Amino acid sequence: MNYKLLIxxxxxxxxxxxxxxxVAAIGVTFSISMFITLLSFMTxxxxxxxxxxxxxxxHIRLYNEIKPNKxxxxxxxxxxxxxxxxxxxxxxxxxxxxxxxxxAVLQALKNDQRVLGYAPKIxxxxxxxxxxxxxxxxxxxxxxxxxxxxxxxxxxxxxxxAADLNKVSNSxxxxxxxxxxxxxxxxxxxxxxxxxxxxxPLKVVGIFQTGIQDFDKAQSYxxxxxxxxxxxxTSTYITDIQVKLKDVKTAPALALAYADLFxxxxxxxxxxxxxxxxxxxxxxxxxxxxxxxxxxxxGFGIYNIxxxxxxxxxxxIAILKATGFSGKDVKRIFLLIALSIGxxxxxxxxxxxxxxxxxxxxxxxxTASLPTxxxxxxxxxxxxxxxxxxxxxxxxxxxxxxxxxxxSKIDPVIIxxxx
Amino acid sequence: MSDKILEAIxxxxxxxxxxxxxxxxxxxxxxxxxxxxxxxGKSGCGKSTLLYILSTxxxxxxxxxxxxxxxxxxxxxxxxxxxxxxxxGFVFQFHYLLNEFTVLxxxxxxxxxxxxxxxxxxxxxxMEKLTMLGIEKLALKNANRVSGGEKQRVAIARALxxxxxxxMGDEPTxxxxxxxxxxxxxxxxxxxxxxxxxxxxxxxxxxxxxxTNRIIxxxxxxxxx
Numbered sequence: 001m002n003y004k005l006l007i008x009x010x011x012x013x014x015x016x017x018x019x020x021x022x023v024a025a026i027g028v029t030f031s032i033s034m035f036i037t038l039l040s041f042m043t044x045x046x047x048x049x050x051x052x053x054x055x056x057x058x059h060i061r062l063y064n065e066i067k068p069n070k071x072x073x074x075x076x077x078x079x080x081x082x083x084x085x086x087x088x089x090x091x092x093x094x095x096x097x098x099x100x101x102x103x104a105v106l107q108a109l110k111n112d113q114r115v116l117g118y119a120p121k122i123x124x125x126x127x128x129x130x131x132x133x134x135x136x137x138x139x140x141x142x143x144x145x146x147x148x149x150x151x152x153x154x155x156x157x158x159x160x161x162a163a164d165l166n167k168v169s170n171s172x173x174x175x176x177x178x179x180x181x182x183x184x185x186x187x188x189x190x191x192x193x194x195x196x197x198x199x200x201p202l203k204v205v206g207i208f209q210t211g212i213q214d215f216d217k218a219q220s221y222x223x224x225x226x227x228x229x230x231x232x233x234t235s236t237y238i239t240d241i242q243v244k245l246k247d248v249k250t251a252p253a254l255a256l257a258y259a260d261l262f263x264x265x266x267x268x269x270x271x272x273x274x275x276x277x278x279x280x281x282x283x284x285x286x287x288x289x290x291x292x293x294x295x296x297x298x299g300f301g302i303y304n305i306x307x308x309x310x311x312x313x314x315x316x317i318a319i320l321k322a323t324g325f326s327g328k329d330v331k332r333i334f335l336l337i338a339l340s341i342g343x344x345x346x347x348x349x350x351x352x353x354x355x356x357x358x359x360x361x362x363x364x365x366x367t368a369s370l371p372t373x374x375x376x377x378x379x380x381x382x383x384x385x386x387x388x389x390x391x392x393x394x395x396x397x398x399x400x401x402x403x404x405x406x407x408s409k410i411d412p413v414i415i416x417x418x419x
Numbered sequence: 420m421s422d423k424i425l426e427a428i429x430x431x432x433x434x435x436x437x438x439x440x441x442x443x444x445x446x447x448x449x450x451x452x453x454x455x456x457x458x459x460g461k462s463g464c465g466k467s468t469l470l471y472i473l474s475t476x477x478x479x480x481x482x483x484x485x486x487x488x489x490x491x492x493x494x495x496x497x498x499x500x501x502x503x504x505x506x507x508g509f510v511f512q513f514h515y516l517l518n519e520f521t522v523l524x525x526x527x528x529x530x531x532x533x534x535x536x537x538x539x540x541x542x543x544x545x546m547e548k549l550t551m552l553g554i555e556k557l558a559l560k561n562a563n564r565v566s567g568g569e570k571q572r573v574a575i576a577r578a579l580x581x582x583x584x585x586x587m588g589d590e591p592t593x594x595x596x597x598x599x600x601x602x603x604x605x606x607x608x609x610x611x612x613x614x615x616x617x618x619x620x621x622x623x624x625x626x627x628x629x630x631t632n633r634i635i636x637x638x639x640x641x642x643x644x
Contacts, residue, residue, distance in 0.1 A: 002532060016518070319516075416511055
């Protein structure tokens with residue numbers, strides 16, 4: 001098969017009607033660039049919104065839930081073991097929030113290949129004293145380095161530095177809302193009362209803002225050591241272990257395994273935040289739907305132009321067939337025309353899409369709830385470009401297929417005798 | 420020299436629209452190598468219809484057709500296209516040049532399609548044909564920039580590019596003035612005499628027909644002479 005010849009003929013036909021060709025190609029370019037931009041922007045936004053919660057959420061959280069003991073004595077007695085026992089007015093027992101044997105658990109996590117990192121934590125409900133007013137809140141005792149590297153703690157500090165928690169003893173970082181309520185600023189001392197009634201002064205070394213109002217109004221961070229001191233506990237006392245996995249998809253299964261292994265409660269990210277995945281999925285779906293609709297519209301443009309071209313070039317098709325080009329050859333010529341419109345239109349579309357994304361990436365976007373975001377978020381993913389390129393070729397091929405078939409079926413006798 | 424180039428046996432064709440009418444009946448004849456044959460007859464006698472059957476472009480007929488001793492029945496569309504490309508040269512009433520191409524490219528097109536010679540050789544051969552027809556100066560002009568008479572000569576050059584066993588013409592002088600008609604006829608005459616080219620020309624021009632070696636006269640879908 002002499003493809004060079006067919007390509008030559010296709011090229012000549014294309015260039016002969018270059019204005020129409022250009023319009024068709026611009027249609028493809030426009031839709032591909034919009035497709036790329038839309039997806040990049042939408043995914044960027046998705047990542048941003050998910051990150052708002054999910055960045056700070058451990059993939060698995062290990063803790064002791066305060067709940068009634070499952071193993072009640074009546075179930076163990078020989079006499080009633082095989083009965084179904086109803087027990088009323090059951091109270092939560094003396095389960096402590098402390099994780100038993102925490103050092104061994106941490107060591108086991110450290111050796112686990114599936115774990116990317118972990119951060120121990122103490123969860124301590126306290127009252128912040130402001131004169132005679134008490135504000136209920138929480139102090140999270142954290143390991144600043146682990147918390148920063150695995151859970152982006154540093155990103156949310158808007159005043160002061162996270163590292164000061166380690167450097168300054170008995171220090172605290174307050175949520176923005178909480179600090180405002182306490183009229184506290186960096187360098188001030190705040191008084192707290194623990195649930196056991198102990199009072200303790202802590203020095204404010206920073207203020208953080210997560211963008212979630214309720215969170216910022218009640219939460220504060222201190223180093224693990226400080227919180228242990230406040231609560232009067234030993235240096236092995238921790239209440240939570242936050243685990244970050246290498247593969248987030250394994251979280252539900254691994255959570256079950258850990259709960260069993262360590263005799264702890266384990267909450268995985270999927271169970272805790274399933275609504276985020278649904279939201280992201282639907283937003284992505286909408287972006288794809290809009291992008292593909294644009295492409296289909298461009299496809300109709302190509303279909304029209306090819307149909308018109310075939311109508312105009314009836315004579316040429318007839319003589320090509322008379323002089324020995326088969327229907328297949330004619331079909332190939334018109335498919336080549338369609339595909340080259342798709343190819344060049346699509347290529348320029350990809351570049352334009354990249355350019356447009358880059359421009360959007362520079363547009364300032366500041367919002368109080370998102371302190372780390374300065375411009376509109378764009379997610380650059382090569383996959384979008386591959387999909388865009390594939391779709392531009394597929395749509396133009398389909399758009400070209402019907403007109404090409406029509407061209408291949410033209411009967412030269414009818415055209416030539418009709419003159 | 421009695422090699423049969425083309426043979427038609429019992430060719431029959433009917434049109435169904437609006438009522439079934441037999442347009443060709445009992446068509447039996449053969450053409451030998453280097454014959455210059457004219458098919459004449461009144462308008463509507465079926466001579467053009469016959470030509471398109473003989474050209475393999477119309478496949479809706481009964482009977483048998485042999486070109487170069489090869490049966491044409493039951494061949495696929497692509498095979499027939501290949502035969503047209505290699506063995507038949509066409510000259511129509513209208514020139515059918517591709518306006519996007521130069522004269523030279525138009526002539527080369529069937530040659531490139533045949534793919535027997537390299538592009539360089541095809542170009543050389545095309546120039547030879549153009550020179551033979553005295554229009555080599557037009558080679559690089561665009562096809563829509565040459566005059567009607569010249570276009571028809573370009574079409575003849577295109578018909579010759581693959582050295583076909585037969586050239587078929589459908590009223591090749593029908594659109595030309597007297598002078599150009601004569602030029603075209605002289606070319607055909609020369610092809611027949613000098614190059615032993617077989618020609619089958621459909622025409623209603625009595626003057627043209629009389630000057631050929633053999634006349635097939637048709638009336639009402641039959642050969643009468």
